[in-house]
Amino acid sequence: MKNITKINLGKNGPLVSKLGLGCMRMSSVWGSPVNDERESIATIQSALDSGINFLNTGDFYGAGHNELLVGKAIKGRRDDAFISVKFGAIFYNGQWLGLDLRPIAIKNFINYSLVRLGVDTIDLYQPCRLDNSVPVEDVIGTVADLIKVGKVRYLGVSEITADQLRKANSIYPVTALEIGYSLADRQIESELLPTAEELGIGVVAFANTAEGLLTGEMKAPLAANDYHNHFSRFQGENLIKNLEKVEVLKTMAKEKGYTPTQLAIAWVNAQGEHIMPLVSMSKRLRLPENIQAMEIEFTPEDINTLNTQFSPGAILGGTYLQR
Numbered sequence: 001m002k003n004i005t006k007i008n009l010g011k012n013g014p015l016v017s018k019l020g021l022g023c024m025r026m027s028s029v030w031g032s033p034v035n036d037e038r039e040s041i042a043t044i045q046s047a048l049d050s051g052i053n054f055l056n057t058g059d060f061y062g063a064g065h066n067e068l069l070v071g072k073a074i075k076g077r078r079d080d081a082f083i084s085v086k087f088g089a090i091f092y093n094g095q096w097l098g099l100d101l102r103p104i105a106i107k108n109f110i111n112y113s114l115v116r117l118g119v120d121t122i123d124l125y126q127p128c129r130l131d132n133s134v135p136v137e138d139v140i141g142t143v144a145d146l147i148k149v150g151k152v153r154y155l156g157v158s159e160i161t162a163d164q165l166r167k168a169n170s171i172y173p174v175t176a177l178e179i180g181y182s183l184a185d186r187q188i189e190s191e192l193l194p195t196a197e198e199l200g201i202g203v204v205a206f207a208n209t210a211e212g213l214l215t216g217e218m219k220a221p222l223a224a225n226d227y228h229n230h231f232s233r234f235q236g237e238n239l240i241k242n243l244e245k246v247e248v249l250k251t252m253a254k255e256k257g258y259t260p261t262q263l264a265i266a267w268v269n270a271q272g273e274h275i276m277p278l279v280s281m282s283k284r285l286r287l288p289e290n291i292q293a294m295e296i297e298f299t300p301e302d303i304n305t306l307n308t309q310f311s312p313g314a315i316l317g318g319t320y321l322q323r
Contacts, residue, residue, distance in 0.1 A: 004051035004291065007273055011200025013154060013175040014123070016082050018269065019294050020054035020204060021047045022280035026069055027062025028094075034062070035282040037069065044073035046284045048080045050291060056178075056204070056278055058086035058128060059113045067116035075118060084124040084204070085113055086158055086178070101127055101134040103142040110151055124176060126156030136167050144172040156204075162191040169199050176202040178278070183249070183267055183310040184210035184233075184242075185319070190312070197274060206278040208268045209261055211319055213242060216250045216260035233317035241316055248309045258296060262289060266296035267306060 005018040026040035044055065055074070057066045067085070074081045087109045090097045106127075113122060125146065127139055146152040154175040157168050168174050177196050179188055185207065196203050209215050211228060218228075220239045228234040233242060246260065253260045268277045279290050298306075 005294065006051075007276070008202070009054075009124075009154075009204075009276070010175045010202035010274070012173070013202055014082065016054045016276070017052045018276055019052055019290065020056055020084075020276050020278040021052050022206060022278045023055055023057045023066055023070055024061045025280045026282045027066040029061070034065070039284070040069055040282050041073045043281055043284045043287070044070065045077075046287055047281070048074075048077065050287060052291075053080060053082045054084065054204075054276065054278075055081050056084045056086075056206075058089070059109055059116075060087075060089040060091055060128075063091065064112065064116050067113055071116055071118040078119060082123045083117060083119065084126070084156060084176075084178070085117075085122050086126050086128040087113070088127045088129065099127075099129060099131050099133060101130070101139045103134075103138050106139070106142045107146075110146060114151065121150060121153055123153045124156045125152040125154075126158050126176075126178065129159045130157070130164050130168075136164065137171055140168050140171040147172075162195040165192065165195050165199070165201070169201065174199070174201050176204050178204040178206065180207040181205035181268055181271075181275075182208050182210040182214060183264060183306060184213055184315040186310070186312040197272070201274075203272070203275045204278050205268050205271075205275055206280075208277050208279060209264045210315070213315070214246060214249060214260055214264040216246060216253070218243065218246075231317065231319040233315065233319055235317065238317040245309055245314060248305065252302065252305065256296070258293070259289065262293035262296060263306075265290060265293040266298070269294055269296075270298060270303070 006015050007018050009016045026035050028034045055070055057070050088099045088101050090100050125143055143155050155172055156176045157174055158178040212218055220243055222228055222234060232238055249260045249263055253263045265277050
């Protein structure tokens with residue numbers, strides 16, 4: 001069954017599925033338990049069977065576990081998958097230590113990634129962030145060198161500013177920008193999205209449900225051990241008022257016969273042909289509903305309602321996306 005629309009990733013990029021599969025949550029994240037490996041592999045393979053070829057991972061997801069998982073899932077069907085890998089984040093015992101974007105480190109990272117994935121070439125390779133600890137020219141230039149020797153096909157960037165995007169693209173053509181984007185997180189609309197469109201760069205949009213806020217399942221107050229409590233968006237009155245706004249999404253979803261999550265994905269999908277919703281899944285049962293979300297159409301009235309209710313800045317408080 002191949003029922004997913006294909007798009008060019010960026011102006012001169014490869015043909016990929018309009019819906020991407022985020023594999024991060026298949027591994028332990030921030031101390032969470034590891035999902036059933038057989039189910040995770042089956043989910044990736046089912047996604048490939050459905051025509052979803054864009055697989056997103058990172059060399060630091062589960063300390064390499066995620067890449068090993070993806071490698072097992074694509075064994076024997078490498079040509080079915082377009083593999084996107086992020087690098088640069090350093091963790092120890094599950095704790096974030098910072099970034100290592102030195103050229104010598106990048107050249108070390110990629111060799112480990114290639115072995116774990118069981119491939120000769122990574123399709124899209126990208127620093128997970130840029131923090132000015134290493135000149136942008138050195139970071140992007142190193143990935144450009146990896147492209148020249150055949151270890152990488154395309155350059156990507158992630159979670160950066162419009163100015164950084166312009167600079168990176170001036171050093172070597174950027175194929176895709178990976179960034180958080182949802183009805184609740186629209187700060188990139190002012191500068192970053194227009195810059196990407198101007199430069200012909202594809203957008204891979206993650207966190208479509210705003211860390212669960214838009215699923216319609218969150219209730220206040222949160223459990224004391226819930227990781228969302230670290231972010232002001234999910235604290236006290238902020239959460240109460242934010243959930244009131246989500247009621248509009250829940251009502252529209254009920255009227256249309258979908259879930260709030262599906263509408264949240266559909267809204268991102270509707271923002272442009274160059275924008276790919278990147279949806280995290282670790283179970284096969286999620287695939288049909290997420291694929292169906294890509295077929296949802298909004299009326300002009302629907303879009304106006306959502307854009308009014310979730311205008312930029314309407315959601316109170318921030319998350320790590322507002323750095």
